[in-house]
Amino acid sequence: MSRKQKFKTEVSKLLDIVINSLYSEKYIFLRELISNASDACDKLRYYSLMNPGIAKDNGEFKIVIKPNAEENTLTISDNGIGMNKEDLINHLSTIAKSGTADFVNNAKDNGSVVDLIGKFGVGFYSAFMVANKVEVTTRRAGEEQAYKWISDGIDGYEIEESSREKIGTDIKLYLKDDAKDFTDTIYLRHIIRTYSDHINYPIVLDLGKAGEETVNTGSALWTKNKADITEEQYNEFYHHISRNFDTPWMKLHFKAEGSIEYTGLLFIPSEAPYDLFQPDRQQSLKLYVNRVFISDKVDDLMPAYLRFVKGIIDSADLPLNISREMLQQNALIAKIRTGTVSRILKELKKRAEDYNDYMKFWKNFGMAFKEGIYEDPANRVEIAELSRFYSTNSTEKLTSLDEYISRVHEGQTTIYYITGDDIPTLRNNPQLEAFKEKGIEVLLLTDPIDEFWVQTLTNFKGYPIKHVSQADIDLKFERKEPRADEGSLKKLTDFMADLFKDEVGKVAATEKLTKSPVSLTVENGQMSIHLERLMRNHQQQTAFASSRILEVNPYHPLIIKLADSMFEKDERKTVEEVCRLLLDQAKISEGEAISDSSFFSEKLSDYILRGWNK
Ligand code: ADP
């Protein structure tokens, strides 16, 4: 006897969204169930390579679609791997993938149902868009006992023991009244041809007395000639393997010949996945050996910085019965990866010629792609060439490093950058004032990853890449305005150094500032303030105070005034307060938090009022 189990909250929510969606393209449920049946056949085919004989009575792999107009049901059957009781619980009754629950909780209305179904691998549940009851009868390869899973998709499911002559799965849908169309063979044939034609196994329509009819063309799409494949077929294939429903931004179909032969059909999506930066996110290419699906978990097939590339690699040169473990660190796999990566980079180079088009790729994947600068030494220069950055050159367009070089200033032999939390704050960082004055372009880097690649790519085409604080050019320029008296200035900087001894390592006059009275920077070769902040946010210990320099602009009227007041005893309190305000100001320009915000706001209003009243 079976007992009704309740769905976990996130499954209920998901089902609620699916069932109540007004989504008109309900027929996608069939594509999803066929796709699962195809995956199940892939799995059994691979499994039986390792366990010969396990599928000996199973016949040819196929997927059978059986409509029954009288009952108003539709059954999708496969002779794939099947499921046991645990599988039914783990795969059909919970949402396993991390992040899915969050997404479900945030998904508002039906606009996102298709996304939901695709991106989160919850295709099975789409059955409830057309059915008010689903029965899954299934028997797992290597096991005798079959099970039946039954659910109305609303409050729970039941699992009972059942029987099935052979291994495989039947999914029987009790169609809703408004889904009667799905017993119509003409309509079914049309949907299958449109959305599932590329499936590698025969999809057979069971016409009852009229016999069986194979509906799809069924060969592995990548083995066909490019000229014989339509754009729609490519897109449907992409949808099938990636579970994305966008039109891919890039498609790459190639055959590599030489010491090792393989075919690749790769795509770059036009939308970023939600989990691009989740630590457990892996590469997602599927590996086939001579059309037999082997694994989609061969990490070495694609480097991590290209983890967004979807598609398949098929090579007849790999042994068919290779185990998944043996595929890691396999020399042939490494060769395939090298060849495939260089093809991808070459294609990106072509696409980069069209700025607007390339930006669509860059905004989705640039942040991950830049990881390649330190992850892939062999392709470091190409990856850097393909990277784009904000810079002081333009507020709209991003620049490449080559473009930057084409604009360098006479006598400039270095590429300069500054790092920080966001572009607007960076543009106003006082450290850039002298660069602006001299017309020297500076890259504005805001991704956490930037702090890391700049440590590996220290030189690009003969140009060292340096943080602005390490400028090795003369940033002085002719100045006409009055300068603080040297002696008083010395007294002021000594005073500040003592006052701020716990917060900065050094206070020094600089010739680099134009508008700002003060600015924070670090000693040459020290970790940037931005990186320090990132590390602090991750609870990393940093020895920051000692490496900081508070730079003082001797041409600024406020600094002149302060310096002059150094010799007047009764001004001490004011001098001290103003100095504290200045340090806070320097911190704010750098994107740092200030230590005592109530002091800051109180004194700021105070001084404003005093100035105003004069
Ligand atoms: P996904 O296909 O992305 O994993 P689905 O919701 O479509 O997500 O399916 C969930 C899981 O249920 C599958 O991963 C698989 O383990 C199992 N499953 C679904 N249909 C079948 C089937 N016909 N045969 C065997 N297992 C299946």
Ligand code: MG
């Ligand atoms: Mg699926």
